Amino acid sequence: MVRDLARHPEICSINTATLGFQAPIDEVIEAVARAGFGMISPWRRDTKDLDVSAVARQIRDAGLKLSGYCRSPYIPAATVAQYRANIAANKQAIDDAAVLGAPVFVMVVGSLPEGSKDIEDARRQVREACGELMEHGRKAGVKIGLEPLHPVYAADRSCLTLLSEALDWCEMIEGKTDEPQVGTIIDCYHVWWDPNIRRDIARAGREKRIFGFHVCDWLVPTTDVLNDRGMMGDGIIDIRGLRTALEEAGHTGAVEVEIFSAQNWWRRPMAETLQACRERFSTAT
Amino acid sequence: MVRDLARHPEICSINTATLGFQAPIDEVIEAVARAGFGMISPWRRDTKDLDVSAVARQIRDAGLKLSGYCRSPYIPAATVAQYRANIAANKQAIDDAAVLGAPVFVMVVGSLPEGSKDIEDARRQVREACGELMEHGRKAGVKIGLEPLHPVYAADRSCLTLLSEALDWCEMIEGKTDEPQVGTIIDCYHVWWDPNIRRDIARAGREKRIFGFHVCDWLVPTTDVLNDRGMMGDGIIDIRGLRTALEEAGHTGAVEVEIFSAQNWWRRPMAETLQACRERFSTAT
Numbered sequence: 001m002v003r004d005l006a007r008h009p010e011i012c013s014i015n016t017a018t019l020g021f022q023a024p025i026d027e028v029i030e031a032v033a034r035a036g037f038g039m040i041s042p043w044r045r046d047t048k049d050l051d052v053s054a055v056a057r058q059i060r061d062a063g064l065k066l067s068g069y070c071r072s073p074y075i076p077a078a079t080v081a082q083y084r085a086n087i088a089a090n091k092q093a094i095d096d097a098a099v100l101g102a103p104v105f106v107m108v109v110g111s112l113p114e115g116s117k118d119i120e121d122a123r124r125q126v127r128e129a130c131g132e133l134m135e136h137g138r139k140a141g142v143k144i145g146l147e148p149l150h151p152v153y154a155a156d157r158s159c160l161t162l163l164s165e166a167l168d169w170c171e172m173i174e175g176k177t178d179e180p181q182v183g184t185i186i187d188c189y190h191v192w193w194d195p196n197i198r199r200d201i202a203r204a205g206r207e208k209r210i211f212g213f214h215v216c217d218w219l220v221p222t223t224d225v226l227n228d229r230g231m232m233g234d235g236i237i238d239i240r241g242l243r244t245a246l247e248e249a250g251h252t253g254a255v256e257v258e259i260f261s262a263q264n265w266w267r268r269p270m271a272e273t274l275q276a277c278r279e280r281f282s283t284a285t
Numbered sequence: 286m287v288r289d290l291a292r293h294p295e296i297c298s299i300n301t302a303t304l305g306f307q308a309p310i311d312e313v314i315e316a317v318a319r320a321g322f323g324m325i326s327p328w329r330r331d332t333k334d335l336d337v338s339a340v341a342r343q344i345r346d347a348g349l350k351l352s353g354y355c356r357s358p359y360i361p362a363a364t365v366a367q368y369r370a371n372i373a374a375n376k377q378a379i380d381d382a383a384v385l386g387a388p389v390f391v392m393v394v395g396s397l398p399e400g401s402k403d404i405e406d407a408r409r410q411v412r413e414a415c416g417e418l419m420e421h422g423r424k425a426g427v428k429i430g431l432e433p434l435h436p437v438y439a440a441d442r443s444c445l446t447l448l449s450e451a452l453d454w455c456e457m458i459e460g461k462t463d464e465p466q467v468g469t470i471i472d473c474y475h476v477w478w479d480p481n482i483r484r485d486i487a488r489a490g491r492e493k494r495i496f497g498f499h500v501c502d503w504l505v506p507t508t509d510v511l512n513d514r515g516m517m518g519d520g521i522i523d524i525r526g527l528r529t530a531l532e533e534a535g536h537t538g539a540v541e542v543e544i545f546s547a548q549n550w551w552r553r554p555m556a557e558t559l560q561a562c563r564e565r566f567s568t569a570t
Contacts, residue, residue, distance in 0.1 A: 072428040073505075120480070152437040153504050154478035155521050165480045187442045193404070193439035220397075225510060236440050238402040266361050 002244050006282035007257060013039030013067035015214065015258035016046055019273060020266025026058050033062035035274035039254050041068045042100070044093055052099045053131055059100070060236065067254035068145065068185070068212050069093070069102035074110025075129045076122035076159065086110075087129050091136045097213040099139040104211045105137060106145045106185050109194070122159040123169075130173045134182050145211040146170065147185035150193075152225045163191050163200040170209050172178025183211035186246065187258065189229055192237040198245050213246055215239055215285055216259040217220060227262035233284025241285060255285060287529050289493065290540060291567040295510045297317070298352035300543035301331055304558060305551025310335070311343055313555070318347035320559035324539050326353040329378055329472050344385070352539035353430065353470070353497050354378070354387035359395025360414045361407035361444065371395075372414050375436065376421050381564030383425040389496045390422060391430045396444040407444040408454075415458045419467050431455065431498040432470035435478075437510045448476055448485040455494050468496035472543065474503060474514055477522040485529050490534025498531055500524055500570055501544040512547035516561055518569025528570060540570060 005012055014032045015026070023031070024126050025046040032040050040059060048053050059066065072090050077083040090107075090120045097105045109126045112119060130144060137144050148166045149158035160166055166184045184204055204210045217235030222228050232239050243255065257277050259265055265273045290297055299317045301310070308316070310331040317325050325344060332340050344351065357375050362368040375392075382390045393413045397404060415429060423428050433451045434443035445451055452471045459467045469489055476482050489495045502520030507513050517524050528540065542562050544550055550558045 112521055117521050117526075119523075123480070150436060151436070151478045152510060155503055155507075161478055162480060193436045193446055195408070195447060218440055222440075225437060236397055236402050238404075241402075 001249050002240065003232035005285060009036050011254050012037050012281050013254040013256035014039055014237060014274065014277065015041040015127065015256050016043055016068065017070070018257055018259045018277065019270045020264065021045060024268060025055055029058050029062050029064065031270045031274060033064055034270065035278060037274070037278075038065060039067045039256070040064045041066060041070060041256055041258070043070045044096070047096060047100075049185060052096045052150075053236045056100045066100055066102040067256050068104045068106045069097035069100055069107045072105065072107040072109065072240055074108070074157075076113050076125040077108050078113035078115060084127070090129070090133050094133065094137050094140050097142045097186060100281060102142060104143045104145040104183075104185075106147055106212065108147055108149060109160050111154060111156055111160055119154070119159050123246050126159065127169055127173055130169070130182060134173060135142060138181050141205070143180075144182045145185040146182065147187060147212075148190055149224075150190040163204065167200065167203055168284070170207070178207050178208065180207065180281070183209035183242060185212035185214060187214035188237050188239050188242055189214070189216050192242065193216060201242070201245045202249050205246070205251065208250075210246060210249065210251045212256060213243070213251060213253065214256050214258045215243070216257060224262070226259060229260045231259060231265065232257065232280040239285050255281065257281070287525065287532050288336070290570060294321050295323035296539050297566050298326055298539040298541035299562065300355065300541050300558065302327055303542055303544045303550065303562065304328060304555045305547070307551065308555060309384070310340055314343050314347045314349065316555045316559060318349055320563060322559070322563075323350060323422050324352045324541070325349045326351060326355060326541050326543070328355045328514065329381070331347040332381060332385075335399065337381045341385045351385055351387040352391045352541050353391045354382035354385055355391045356432075357390065357392040357394065359393070359442075361395050361398050361410045362401060363398035368410060368414070372417060375414070375418050378426050379418065379422050381520065382427045387427060389428045389430040389468075389470075391432055391497065393434060394443050394445050395433055396439060396441055404444050406437070411444065412454055412458055415454070415467065419458060423466050428496055429467045430470040431467065432474055432497075434473060435475040435510075447479060448489065449481060452485065452488055452492060452494060455492070462476050463493070465492065465494050468494035470497035471495060471501035473522050473524050473527055474501050475497070477503060477527065482527070486527070486530045487534050490531070490536065495531060495534065495536045495538070497541060498528070498536060498544045499541050500528075501542060509547070512545045514545045516544060516550065517565040524570050540566065542566070
């Protein structure tokens with residue numbers, strides 16, 4: 001039995017990317033709270049040039065909790081100086097996540113630096129960096145969530161693609177532990193096609209490494225693999241099936257909607273998109 | 286040590302899709318032979334409405350061999366009648382492959398039928414059909430090559446995505462055997478990102494199930510995931526590394542270039558594209 005999301009708005013989270021960054025974060029916070037959701041997941045661009053503690057207060061005052069903070073600057077680099085700069089930028093973002101009260105910092109890890117064809121080297125760089133970021137996060141009280149991305153982004157956005165791979169990395173970075181500091185963010189859009197996904201969700205649950213669950217849908221046809229993602233129910237992903245697998249694996253946390261949709265949802269008023277999210281959480285998630 | 290392709294044009298194959306189907310097959314055959322290649326891999330659309338045995342004769346007379354015949358009609362269907370029709374169309378194509386003298390029939394298996402979200406059912410349909418097609422191919426003298434496609438095509442073109450999955454299916458369909466009738470087609474474009482690809486290429490070699498090797502490149506950025514594939518060397522795939530892994534795993538067959546490039550190579554004269562292929566086989570493959 002999966003949880004009835006219509007009765008549990010407190011675990012329904014709106015990732016601010018869903019609203020297309022068309023308004024300042026204070027207006028987004030108000031809109032999300034007014035629409036009846038209990039959680040929000042902001043991006044770094046939402047807080048850029050703002051006093052992060054003021055944003056944290058706005059979120060608290062609106063009665064919202066955070067399900068995460070998105071997302072890491074990319075890690076792999078062609079030079080040591082750039083690699084160190086990327087780590088420093090990630091530490092700053094983790095500090096901001098702590099101020100915001102986000103339980104987890106969502107990492108989209110990056111991939112091949114300019115001119116490189118060595119994806120294994122990019123993977124090594126990410127794992128090495130994550131060891132350092134894990135320690136930084138531990139002190140700050142923020143967990144590290146590795147998000148495997150769909151392989152269509154493997155060249156330029158994420159050398160990490162499979163959930164099994166993400167779980168292997170967690171263990172390489174942190175070892176086996178009952179209280180993991182490093183875990184995974186599981187996004188339907190990125191993993192629905194994986195023939196081993198149910199096996200790997202079960203493993204993620206056993207290893208207590210489900211740190212986030214994102215939903216949206218895969219449209220057929222997809223006109224733009226980056227910014228043509230669908231509202232739950234408009235595509236071909238068996239989202240309810242995947243959510244059932246996650247909850248059977250022990251996931252009790254948020255269900256977070258994150259939709260990149262430049263030609264459709266981002267062009268609509270925020271209230272309309274939030275209303276659609278609310279309905280589809282019940283009917284198609 | 287990989288084979289020196291500049292000295293071995295007899296194993297360099299041109300998949301006719303590379304030339305954009307801009308000329309009738311007899312002209313394509315002549316152009317490929319004139320450019321000095323030893324092999325060709327035609328598509329069903331090349332032979333549509335033609336006397337297949339006449340095409341077979343043209344290929345032989347030009348001094349060319351076939352590395353494969355592309356590609357299967359999709360298998361999964363919403364109705365039993367359509368499923369049977371799809372199998373029948375595949376049998377016809379296998380018969381044509383036999384007339385042409387193709388050693389292997391390349392299968393792009395299809396995925397979700399209209400209205401379905403059940404990718405596991407699509408996978409079951411394909412495996413079941415392949416049992417029947419394997420027997421048909423055995424009688425005709427044509428092997429079955431299952432081509433895992435990049436997961437970006439998982440919704441509409443191929444429910445089969447990972448090489449490990451393809452090898453698992455081969456065993457489910459045929460069992461373990463020293464003389465496999467069902468094997469895999471390994472295309473750089475589809476599998477380069479897979480963190481387990483080297484492990485799985487080694488397995489494919491041990492199991493004697495490398496039935497084809499396709500090359501092209503992944504461009505950054507990719508403007509169209511279907512028809513914006515790159516000439517070898519123009520993208521970020523470590524093609525030489527993958528070819529080395531295949532040859533170390535025992536692959537002694539063709540290296541076949543297959544490039545879907547609507548905005549670039551398909552707009553150029555065939556001779557120019559073939560000349561580029563020739564050069565890049567030496568320098569970037």
